[in-house]
Amino acid sequence: MFDVLVIGGGNAALCAALMAREAGATVMLLEAAPQEWRGGNSQHTRNLRCMHAAPQDVLVDAYPEEEFWQDLLKVTGGATNENLARLVIRASSTCRPWMQRHGVRFQPSLSGALHTARTNAFFMGGGKALVNAYYRSAETLGVKVRYSSPVDRLQLRDGRFIAAYVGAERIEARSAVLAAGGFESNRQWLREAWGANDRGEWPADNFLVRGTRFNMGTLLRFMIDAGADTIGDPTQAHMVAIDARAPLYDGGICTRIDCVSLGIVVNRDAERFYDEGEDFWPKRYAIWGRLVAQQPGQIAYSIIDAKAVGRFMPPVFPGTKAETLEEIARALGLDESRFMQTLNAYNSACRPGTFDHTVLDDCKTVGVTPVKSHWALPIDTPPYYAYAVKPGVTFTYLGLKVDETAAVQSGGQPSPNLFVAGEMMAGNVLGRGYTAGVGMSIGTAFGRIAGTQAAQAVLKERSRVAA
Amino acid sequence: MSQLDVPVRKTVLHREPDPRSASGDGLTANEREVGRVMQICNACRYCEGFCAVFPAMTRRIEFGKSDINFLANLCHNCGACLHACQYAPPHEFGVNVPQALAKVRLETYTEYAWPPALGTLYKRNGLALAVSLTSALALFLMIAAATNDALWGAVDGSFYSIFPHDLMVSLFAPVFLFSILALGVGARAFWQQSSAGVISGAAAGEAAYDALRLKYLDGGHGDGCNEVDDRFTRFRRRFHHFTFYGFWLCFASTTVATLYHYILNVPAPYGYMSLPKLFGISGGISLIVGTAGQWWLHLRRNPLQQDASQRSMDRGFIALLFLVAASGLALMWGKHISGMPILLCLHLAAVMALFLTLPYGKFAHGVYRTAALVKWSIEKRRPNSLQLSED
Secondary structure (H helix, E strand, O other), X not given: OEEEEXXXXXXXXXXXXXXXXXXXXXXXXXXOOXXXXXXXXXXXXXXXEOOEOOOEOOEOOOEOHHXXXXXXXXXXXXXXXXXXXXXXXXXXXXXXXHHHHOOOOEEOOOOOOHHHOOOEEEEOOOHHHHHHHHHHHHHHHXXXXXXXXXXXXXXXXXXXXXXXXXXXXXXXXXXXXXXXXXXXXXXXXXXXXXXXXOOOOOHHHHOEEOOOOOOOXXXXXXXXHOOOOEEOOOOOEEEXXXXXXXXXXXXHHHHXXXXXXXXXXXXXXXXXXXXOOOOOHHHHHHHHHXXXXXXXHHOEEEEEOHHHOOOOOOOOOOOEEEOOHHHHHHHHOOOHHHHHHHHHHHHHHEOOOOOOOOOOOOOOXXXXXXXXXXXXXXXXXXXXXXXXXXXXXXXXXXXXXXXXXXXXXXXXXXXXXXXXXXXXXXXXXXXXXXXOOHHHHHHHHHHHHXXXXXXXXXXXXXXXHHO | OOOOHHHHHHHHOOXXXXXXXXXXXXXXXXHHHHHHHHHHHHOOOOOOOOOOHHHHHOOOOXXXXXXXXXXXXXXXXXXXXXXXXXXXXXXXXXXXXXXXXXXXXXXXXXXXXXXXXXXXXXXXXXXXXXXXXXXHHHHHHHHHHHHOOOOOOOOOOOOOOOOOHHHHHHHHHHHHHHHHHHHHHHHHHHHHHOOOOOOOHHHHHHHHHHHHOOHHHOOOOOOOEEOOOOOEEOHHHHHHHHHHHHHHHHHHHHHHHHHHHHOOOOOOOOOOOOHHHHHHHHHHHHHHHHHHHHHHHHHHOOHHHOOHHHHHHHHHHHHHHHHHHHHHHHHHHOOOOOOHHHHHHHHHHHXXXXXXXXXXXXXXXXXXHHHHHHHHHHHOOOOOXXXXXXX
């Protein structure tokens, strides 16, 4: 029997497994995916949000605890736990040497993402390289890794973990860490959570999943049914507007559309529905998934003209291109006269100003609803381009409630030997909204805590038996 | 094409009909694949820190033939971006940067070869090598048989008594000079395909430094490159260094010996402590170590990380270098054995085959890659015309 069973195979699970092994426990890790798809959503990540007091290798300047906390407070609108959030923030300032020891390498902020050079440490090669490094290190340290081993249910006794079941196989361990992700890949669950809207549509049917297909939420559902304390709302998730042609799963970063703030966005009725220039795109990209989810058909169209070309990250799929706006409307299948009305109203509402995409400039609209507060230039220079966008779910926020020991709780009572990390509990810190790299900060901090606690639970049990 | 490529094409290539792609975009299928892959990479960019290919990519939003050929030759095939890729097979995007670039690399060698008709030798490189080696061996055996009483038996240890010095020079010099010319013409065509701009001293120095220490086999983090799997190893870089510097030591040995012969009037044989011998022995040993190591690595390399059709060219070149070095060292120690004349024929044939195939085989990678490194070190010093940003 292994001391610690880690269920999951992404960043949080690997951090837990490595910490437990380093603490002297024997560890088995069960990854639901086959080896070639291992790593959950971590394989699509690219950085870690890091508190730091002074420049640190790839991080410039400083990012103090208070500023990190205020950023988190702002994006979550208060749907966070300050105690746990500060724990994550502080851990983010000390975890990188440990990550490097396990083979993770960092690189400077990517070209085109310079706004994160101060706050985010990028993984060289991205999240899959990080996951690979952790698996190599786990193997070297003697962690037993099993792929294609999805856990269906657990055996619990009075809040204690006894065993996990992979199909008919029963796997006992002295303690366990749950780090098996959210339920974003479970389309049925998403459908139920989002329900039907006033138009009679089931919005979630039109969602794309940006990450892994293996996060079915099986254990999350099991724990909820078993009476574990939960946190968060099942409709809350990291959700981005992504290219409508993206694959159903694993589209990752390259399907993003980064030209929203350079043009306008219309829905299926050819109407604008939100201020495209409200704030810098990195601060706003994560709200557009929900915005589009609320539109008819859960689809929208980002429209730009030739002036925007070369100013945003090149999208993976080429846009619909046309020499006239009427042609664009026809190519998109939108009502041409309604589309032209919207465009003309917007174009004539643009007030002259000094366009500067690097600041909140003074190019805005007056007399049109919704307003475009910045970077509002008339769309008048052919060729025109359009990108259809759909909501893309990155990960869900409904999770298990924890304290600073990462212990699973039932009726406020922490389990002595069952811990949880990663997306399965990220909602404690991140109840709403998102800020780049914070998912990996939470996963790393709580993965490491859960692994340490799981190993300690075993050692405590041993010394109790010995005494 | 693997079956994984099929959904990829359906997914990613259902883009706006590009008028060029149907008829005359001037791209080969392999170049078009690089263009497709670069479009995906450019929207991701996670691999920027590994090498020069990705920073060079981010300076472009469209990928024409000259861009693709440049990137293909800038790639050192370290494999880091394949193992780190979230879009690598079995993902439906099927992104495999090192393999896509390797395939185009071979095409650029073929395309820039001079005279153009001989470019096809790259595609039948195993055959070209075998014919060169056997013809050269036959030639030297015939000459030796015609000018000596017997090819087997006691000899005085003098190579010149079997092949007079002038005869060797008259055979090797023209072939060598032609090969240098052919490589030079090819490299010039590659250089001129896109205007790189003016070479500054700093740019040239950096490119030379990066080439001589194989900077881009260090993975960007110094842990090395990938061979079998996602584990990094420094062995490829080390063995390549042994091969590369061994080759030039051997070359230096020959050059110094030529100077001794013509300038100082001191003909071979030279003593063990002479410069030609010191260079030759150390170079030969280094080549043996390097090529044996590279052979071993090549056998184990992940198939996804290579273009299978180039295996015979790669291994043929490695084997030929090994043969040159091993036969050269054997000759030194076996000067007085009965088989010396045959051994000498074998060594000379190996060197001749090497010279003959220099501009039509794996050796060319060094020339084109160095040219690409110079282009990159010039380009990176120029302001970037794009203002791409996530903001």
